[in-house]
Amino acid sequence: MAIQFTKMSGSGNDFIIIDNRVPVLDDDKKRDFVRRVCDRKMSIGADGVIFVENSERADIKWDFYNEDGSSAEMCGNGGRCVARYAVEKNIAPTKLTLETIAGIIGAEVNEAIVKVKLTAPED
Numbered sequence: 001m002a003i004q005f006t007k008m009s010g011s012g013n014d015f016i017i018i019d020n021r022v023p024v025l026d027d028d029k030k031r032d033f034v035r036r037v038c039d040r041k042m043s044i045g046a047d048g049v050i051f052v053e054n055s056e057r058a059d060i061k062w063d064f065y066n067e068d069g070s071s072a073e074m075c076g077n078g079g080r081c082v083a084r085y086a087v088e089k090n091i092a093p094t095k096l097t098l099e100t101i102a103g104i105i106g107a108e109v110n111e112a113i114v115k116v117k118l119t120a121p122e123d
Contacts, residue, residue: 005044006085010077010114013047017085020051020063031069038067048075050082058097058104060086073102079116083107 003024006017016037018024025033034049036042048066055061062082064072079098086092087109094109098116106117 007044007046008081008085010081013075013077014045015078015081016044016046016049017082018049018051019089019091021054021091025051030063030065031071034065034067035069048072048078050078052082052086052091055099058099059092060096061099064100071101074100074105074118076116076118079105079107079118080114083116084109084114 003018008015008017030049030051037044037049038046046067048064050065051063053061053063060082062078064075064078066072079100082098083092083096086096087094096107096109098105098107100119102119105119108115
């Protein structure tokens with residue numbers, strides 16, 4: 001099965017971004033898929049995979065996985081990349097909200113500058 005993706009880099013981290021608003025990969029297959037495609041010796045290679053999904057609470061929802069297949073609440077550089085992706089693909093406006101496991105975060109894309117307002121850290 002062919003899955004279209006975009007590879008983006010932000011401040012030294014690189015991510016594979018997949019539009020999963022119309023599901024191309026079931027949730028139970030994501031972890032194994034992420035481990036395989038993030039392997040730099042045998043595949044595309046990346047620090048993580050971000051699945052862009054529909055949200056009822058924000059402009060988009062993201063489902064983020066680290067290269068080992070573990071789910072992550074948040075990644076600042078990943079947030080910046082997915083915000084730019086959503087704007088470039090006309091999925092979201094230049095001032096947008098992202099639904100993450102950590103909560104709703106705001107982002108703004110202004111030409112070459114992408115800002116993300118992160119949630120407060122927890123102990």
